[in-house]
Amino acid sequence: MKKLINDPRAVVDESVEGFGIAHADLVTVHPQPLFITRKDAPVQGKVGLVSGGGSGHEPLHAGFVGRGMLDAAVPGAVFTSPTPDQIIPATAAVDGGAGVLHIVKNYTGDVLNFETAAEMAEADGVSVRSVLVNDDVAVEDSLYTAGRRGVGGTVLVERIAGAAAERGDGLDGVTAVAQRVVDNVRSMGVALAACTVPHAGVPSFDLAEDEIEIGVGIHGEPGRHRIAMEDADGITQRLLDPIVADLSLTSGDRTIVMVNGMGGTPASELYIVFRKVAQLLEGLGVGIERSLVGNYITALEMQGASLTVLRADDEMLELWDTPVHTAALRWGA
Amino acid sequence: MKKLINDPRAVVDESVEGFGIAHADLVTVHPQPLFITRKDAPVQGKVGLVSGGGSGHEPLHAGFVGRGMLDAAVPGAVFTSPTPDQIIPATAAVDGGAGVLHIVKNYTGDVLNFETAAEMAEADGVSVRSVLVNDDVAVEDSLYTAGRRGVGGTVLVERIAGAAAERGDGLDGVTAVAQRVVDNVRSMGVALAACTVPHAGVPSFDLAEDEIEIGVGIHGEPGRHRIAMEDADGITQRLLDPIVADLSLTSGDRTIVMVNGMGGTPASELYIVFRKVAQLLEGLGVGIERSLVGNYITALEMQGASLTVLRADDEMLELWDTPVHTAALRWGA
Amino acid sequence: MSVEGTAGDAGAATTLDTAWAVRWMRDTAQVVSENRALLIDLDRAIGDADHGENLDRGFGAVLSKLDDGTPETPAAVLKLVAMTLMSTVGGAAGPLYGTAFLRAATSLGDATAVEPSGVAGMIAAARDGIVARGKAEVGDKTMVDAWTPAAEAAQTAALAGATAPEVLAAAANAAHAGAVATEPLIARKGRASYLGERSAGHQDPGAVSTALILQAAAEAAGGEVA
Amino acid sequence: MSVEGTAGDAGAATTLDTAWAVRWMRDTAQVVSENRALLIDLDRAIGDADHGENLDRGFGAVLSKLDDGTPETPAAVLKLVAMTLMSTVGGAAGPLYGTAFLRAATSLGDATAVEPSGVAGMIAAARDGIVARGKAEVGDKTMVDAWTPAAEAAQTAALAGATAPEVLAAAANAAHAGAVATEPLIARKGRASYLGERSAGHQDPGAVSTALILQAAAEAAGGEVA
Numbered sequence A, B: 001m002k003k004l005i006n007d008p009r010a011v012v013d014e015s016v017e018g019f020g021i022a023h024a025d026l027v028t029v030h031p032q033p034l035f036i037t038r039k040d041a042p043v044q045g046k047v048g049l050v051s052g053g054g055s056g057h058e059p060l061h062a063g064f065v066g067r068g069m070l071d072a073a074v075p076g077a078v079f080t081s082p083t084p085d086q087i088i089p090a091t092a093a094v095d096g097g098a099g100v101l102h103i104v105k106n107y108t109g110d111v112l113n114f115e116t117a118a119e120m121a122e123a124d125g126v127s128v129r130s131v132l133v134n135d136d137v138a139v140e141d142s143l144y145t146a147g148r149r150g151v152g153g154t155v156l157v158e159r160i161a162g163a164a165a166e167r168g169d170g171l172d173g174v175t176a177v178a179q180r181v182v183d184n185v186r187s188m189g190v191a192l193a194a195c196t197v198p199h200a201g202v203p204s205f206d207l208a209e210d211e212i213e214i215g216v217g218i219h220g221e222p223g224r225h226r227i228a229m230e231d232a233d234g235i236t237q238r239l240l241d242p243i244v245a246d247l248s249l250t251s252g253d254r255t256i257v258m259v260n261g262m263g264g265t266p267a268s269e270l271y272i273v274f275r276k277v278a279q280l281l282e283g284l285g286v287g288i289e290r291s292l293v294g295n296y297i298t299a300l301e302m303q304g305a306s307l308t309v310l311r312a313d314d315e316m317l318e319l320w321d322t323p324v325h326t327a328a329l330r331w332g333a
Numbered sequence C, D: 001m002s003v004e005g006t007a008g009d010a011g012a013a014t015t016l017d018t019a020w021a022v023r024w025m026r027d028t029a030q031v032v033s034e035n036r037a038l039l040i041d042l043d044r045a046i047g048d049a050d051h052g053e054n055l056d057r058g059f060g061a062v063l064s065k066l067d068d069g070t071p072e073t074p075a076a077v078l079k080l081v082a083m084t085l086m087s088t089v090g091g092a093a094g095p096l097y098g099t100a101f102l103r104a105a106t107s108l109g110d111a112t113a114v115e116p117s118g119v120a121g122m123i124a125a126a127r128d129g130i131v132a133r134g135k136a137e138v139g140d141k142t143m144v145d146a147w148t149p150a151a152e153a154a155q156t157a158a159l160a161g162a163t164a165p166e167v168l169a170a171a172a173n174a175a176h177a178g179a180v181a182t183e184p185l186i187a188r189k190g191r192a193s194y195l196g197e198r199s200a201g202h203q204d205p206g207a208v209s210t211a212l213i214l215q216a217a218a219e220a221a222g223g224e225v226a
């Protein structure tokens, strides 16, 4: 394993420190316990948005802190959800009096830690709501599992809920919009090669030269099916089909589409995937109103991609287009 | 080799097609011969900026087409400079009557193809100037080589010259600003693991588990020194030292710094490198006025990073801050 | 790895006092550190390769806390451990073990020495806390599959008149057997559940770490490793 | 790979007419395609692994052009090749070979058959075009190291009264020797120059492709591969 790191145990602290220096105009880094807030937090009268999770998915979440998106990001250790003692002060720090929304990806660890933190923040007098992002259609039998995972859809929830908060919506309103995005967003991922967690030092799974992992998660956990390598168009079809089925997308539907790189896949390959998605959706009469193609929610240097599709309504599109100014997503500002 | 591609020979066409669909609001893709222009090209009265080079370095160059940056990008085959028959119509397409500047990375192939194209475009009545970006300090004896390569500095030249053109500077003025950036920008790269060119199917070079390639180029060509793996701080020092020496940076100098990922390196590692750069420059009394950390000029999925430092003056900083709206770099718009 | 009852020999006389609780936690820190790579590997197979790192970080922090000063009662030790794990481990294991140690502490009250029935009550409380937080049932291939047989064995031993160290040894042995028995199971909770049938054939990392923790408890009480 | 002169046998009677020029280019396309991987590997060692792909794409395009119709003179064939390479190869090799074939075409004028001195003049013109564009000298470890001995050998053979096919064979042999001789050199031009001393120990891909192209020329004229 070769990585541009110093001590494997210092990876998160050092990279967040660097992030803070590079984006000092946008964010404040609070060390020990570690969390990141937007520079002007708390914004008085605005609902505060907090998200967090294991590190290793950059730019998620710190890269999405700023105007029109998150007020705070709480990074855990690599692939390990953060602890309540980080989430509680982050929540307090961004409460501008209108309450705080926790955007939580549906993993046992994230759920339990955010749950505890929300309870304690409430006890400290902060109104806290939570939405659980669970967009990963790779998890089929949610009855017999921890439920669908939260993956790429998180980025869209953070953006659209962030826009609603910036617009001045109250805690119930922001929560409702966030939940509507959750209800209408689905994702599916593929890995061509595993990543290596710094503290583990060996790849998270072993794939043969002709195998790929369909339905891979973003924690380097193996996916559900392992199949022989296929071409990009074939793989794209495998990612899109279960999403279309799960959302019951039909002609006339409008969407926001994200083709996301897992960290080790060239942009050119992501655009090849996007091209096929566009062709397939066009064939279904489904419109792509907005799109993101790039590395937004990664799994360290994993080679692979994920596809996220949101069935968008007028309000979501309107919120999408409002100014956003974060390290990793920026327009209109 | 596993890649999210279909036919290796269709990689460039298909990915540019996908790019065109994703960014239809920003660019127009012209197929056969392939080039990309900003949507509103030619902008009357504005100097047109054209750059190009081998593909595989995305987002360079197509990702930088748009307001405040390039008017056209001309992508060659993977790691192969484009041909005059692409460059000539691209040049003509963005000539708004004020002439066209070619921003050329200093490689024999790029130089020869752009030279021929410039000659023929001039013959067709377009005023063409060229600047040669040659910022790679890894190439030491430029007397005995094809000269220093153009690498990360290209991004900064395109941005600042693009801002000058958008401001309304004439061809001589834009050329002069671009040349001033070239004269003051230096870069150096490192590879931890090689990339695989789609048509070659095997890694461009072989590195042992404990070796890294210092001074690697962006075409997957081996670098100058191969050394034993070191930690991020040590590697960063190796990248920065020759840049500081070459630019004779001294206390009070102001800089724009880019820590660039080669395609397969997680953002967290780039921020760890940036952190060390910031510490080292601070120690020298050199200020980082602006920075970019991310994948801007890649070598497919190579694992590694490059460091670019521009000694910036007031005008460069002012131009830097003006609005830019491209697929990969956007602010103020 | 199974732990034998040691009634009759020197170990049996050990009182489960505050010093025992501290020993337990120091031993746990050591055994977790020694098994860090094993726990990472188990989690790598059916999870995300961090369980060993998470616990090592957490119990490393517990060690520092214990170096800062010793709490007054066994319950106070366990409460300190609970708070430390909660704030340093993260992931699923952090809140689950945090809750387990918190409930265990609460069950002990302000006793300065833990009786056999207290041991059984403590393990049952820990198990109940984990179930309350994580909603897993026996057979879901989680740490519950180690804690549940441990709680039952402790209860049985205590009712049969075993000494406190013997109760701990029975619990540790049962936890170990429970962990081993997770191997063929298909996970229905936690990250391993995403793997579906592919989760079979590997022991659950949290069940294995549970067995290690209870083994340390028994050994700190003078139990011997079989 | 060296090509023997074939004076006296059937091949020697071959006239270097338009049909020969077309055969040369079709044979080149084939030999480049067959050696695509070899040229990629050579370029992988000291460059960027595209030389074989670039030439294969270029001469593949030449084939299509020739399928569309045959130009009238040898010069017209070479000019078509020049324009096609220029617009499809890219990289360093595209403009260099494009210029080489353009200059070669110009040197032939409107002759319908190329005489021995014409062959020598054609190869010299190609070489001079490459030097004019690329500014490389002999010993810089580039294709110039194959073209220069080829031009010299052709000149010598023509002056000595060899037939046109013999002149081509002499050029091809010299180019081959020149390519082999690039192996120990340290590159001073092109991408390999960045490697400094590490460029030694590998043949230059452009010099090797030059030898292949001239070999095809000789074979199309009836020369035999040694």
Ligand SMILES: Nc1ncnc2c1ncn2[C@@H]1O[C@H](COP(=O)(O)OP(=O)(O)O)[C@@H](O)[C@H]1O
Pocket: A079, A080, A081, A108, A109, A110, C043, C047, C048, C050, C051, C054, C090, C091, C092, C093, C094, C096, C130, C133, C134, C135, C136, C141, C142, C143, C144, C189, C190, C191, C204, C205, C206, C207
């Ligand atoms: N719902 C649950 N109930 C009980 N134990 C659980 C549950 N979910 C996960 N676990 C336990 O947690 C262990 C994983 O812990 P760890 O790897 O530290 O966290 P994460 O899964 O968040 O990476 C599993 O091996 C399992 O024993």
Ligand SMILES: Nc1ncnc2c1ncn2[C@@H]1O[C@H](COP(=O)(O)OP(=O)(O)O)[C@@H](O)[C@H]1O
Pocket: B079, B080, B081, B108, B109, B110, D043, D047, D048, D050, D051, D054, D090, D091, D092, D093, D094, D096, D130, D133, D134, D135, D136, D141, D142, D143, D144, D189, D190, D191, D204, D205, D206, D207
């Ligand atoms: N300045 C030059 N003069 C002559 N030949 C050159 C020069 N630079 C490069 N070459 C030739 O070009 C070959 C490389 O071609 P190719 O790989 O297709 O282009 P690129 O180097 O742009 O990837 C080298 O092997 C060398 O023979």
Ligand SMILES: [Mg+2]
Pocket: A054, A079, A080, A081, A109, A219, C048, C050, C091, C092
């Ligand atoms: Mg985890």
Ligand SMILES: [Mg+2]
Pocket: B054, B079, B080, B081, B109, B219, D048, D050, D091, D092
């Ligand atoms: Mg090339």
Ligand SMILES: [Mg+2]
Pocket: C043, C047, C048, C049, C050, C051, C091, C191
């Ligand atoms: Mg885990």
Ligand SMILES: [Mg+2]
Pocket: D043, D047, D048, D049, D050, D051, D091, D191
């Ligand atoms: Mg090459």
